[in-house]
Amino acid sequence: MKDEALNDLLYRMADDLLVLGHRNAEWTGIGPLLEEDIAFSSMAQDKIGQSLALYTLLHEAGEPDPDTLGFMRDASDFRNCIFVELPNGEYDFSLIRHFLFDTALAVRIDSLTRCSYEPLANLARKIQAELKYHALHANTFVRKLGTATGESINRLQRSIDEALPFALGIFESTPWEKEIVERSLCESETILESRWRARIDRIVATTALTLPSRDVLTPVYGGRAGQHSEHLQPLIDEMTEVYRSDPETEW
């Protein structure tokens, strides 16, 4: 018996993490500082590891195995938000995306520590501590660059303005949300979004950056329903090229 509501919750998170992990890993070797290249790549690896843990939960709930889920699906089957599939742009956009997404992930994982589905609650409790570092890294960079020079402040501000409508897509509602909330699998997207907003407001308030108010922003939705931008399929093609060249092979 497929648990569609639970699957929806798991797929959304796992796909977000796999796609963003892939995007962040594209910076490996060309990051702005040696130590930062290592840190960003390491966090990308963490994200892919977390997506594997979530795909494993899906497999245990009856879905195909993680390799099949990660490498054999195409764009319309993915339920990530459009935000994470956007190309990296320059480092300021990637840093802002890292800041906005990882804060949202921390809020969601915190809610999931109280999830009524025990395996997911256990996973959430386990990764909550390692996510602290991702938030510390993002917050430190935003604080430093957001108060540094005219160039750093302008770049970060342009990236925030570009990213925010897409970031709101993290909290896109799905047809299973009512059931998810009623069964105490997770709290509502509206609640998660407002907690997320409070956290990013607190950090941005320490900088010269500004966040537009929620009512002037138009969220970019669609990703949760499999309606993606033109960027996702090329990402999937590149990410899965080696695996798909011989799916039966022993690694």
Add this chain to the structure above:
Amino acid sequence: MNSVDPRINRLLKARQPADVGPKAPLDQFGTFEVFVKARGGKPFQHEGIVHAPDAEMAFVLAKETFTRRFTCVSLFVADTRQIFVSPLTEGSQSVFDILSGPPGDPALPTEPYEVFHLYKRGKQHVHAGTVNASSPIEAMQVSRSLQESKTVYSVWVIRMADIRFTRPDEEDMWETLPEKKFRDAVEYKGGDRLKTFLRS
């Protein structure tokens, strides 16, 4: 052409005749020394440096530069310029035999210093303890009492106030580290797989 990859941009620039001259001074971030505690029972040990604009960034970068594998329970960083180092001895000579100076004035205010001793040439400095002193040289001299049996070849001291420690609420950051086997090259068993392939 402007590529995101700086190696491409450097390649294109290289086609122009280069100005040969001395490297510009201060074109890198300053360095911070990194100290890591691998497990509860082991002391902090010096691991290396990171380049960073300040202590907070150094802490954030050190965590992934030096504690990506195996185990870690804590780390701290200090600006290289704030670490006082003694001369180096060898063989059977203890560094304390050559640390000169009269005893400090007991009326002067003291503050805590973290002390690191070197027990073997070629190895890393290891945390020996904390002492109170009114100057770095006095801290080094006082630290003699921290090590009775082993010969000490070098002492480093750092004012506690100059160190960015791991905060208590940050200590669980490394909780899941031991299970990240995918970060350890040995786990991929590349050699074994190659042997199997070559035999087949």
